[in-house]
Amino acid sequence: MIYSTNNIQSNSTSNYQPNDILDKDAFLKLLITELRYQDPVEPMKDRDFIAQMAQFSSLEQLQNLNKNNEYLLKLNQIAFSFNTISMIGKKAVFEDDSGQIREGVVRGISFEGSVPQLDLGDNGMISIDAVLKVADQDI
Numbered sequence: 001m002i003y004s005t006n007n008i009q010s011n012s013t014s015n016y017q018p019n020d021i022l023d024k025d026a027f028l029k030l031l032i033t034e035l036r037y038q039d040p041v042e043p044m045k046d047r048d049f050i051a052q053m054a055q056f057s058s059l060e061q062l063q064n065l066n067k068n069n070e071y072l073l074k075l076n077q078i079a080f081s082f083n084t085i086s087m088i089g090k091k092a093v094f095e096d097d098s099g100q101i102r103e104g105v106v107r108g109i110s111f112e113g114s115v116p117q118l119d120l121g122d123n124g125m126i127s128i129d130a131v132l133k134v135a136d137q138d139i
Contacts, residue, residue: 024060031056084109084116084128092118093133094126105137 031052087106096102104120117125 024056024063027056027059081111081116084111087118087134089137090134091137092120092126092131093135094120094130095132096123096126096130101132106134 035049088109090106091103092106093101093103102123104123106118107121108119110117110119110125116128118128118131119125
């Protein structure tokens with residue numbers, strides 16, 4: 001990862017800020033500046049230039065991959081939410097805190113916190129992680 005040197009302080013108490021990360025545009029500007037002010041008697045060697053362009057290409061591909069991963073994560077979360085919502089009105093078989101297998105009809109769902117909670121009416125709220133099986137009520 002490439003970091004900006006604009007905010008470097010002389011003491012060691014400087015805090016890292018996320019906006020200090022250079023993106024691909026800053027990388028290109030840095031490369032162009034380096035080419036502009038290079039020594040004309042000893043210009044940058046081809047292999048050095050190719051290496052920097054390869055780094056730039058890798059940076060761009062990693063950024064695109066990261067964007068795609070974020071998009072896929074959001075789609076996965078949406079699909080999980082829809083699948084969870086489809087449990088409403090169905091019978092859920094679950095293991096309670098004492099290890100007993102119980103069942104109840106899903107009345108509602110709470111998405112508070114990191115794991116959805118199913119409202120099983122008289123059986124209370126249970127974590128979706130405790131569900132062993134979901135089926136139509138008449139089964």
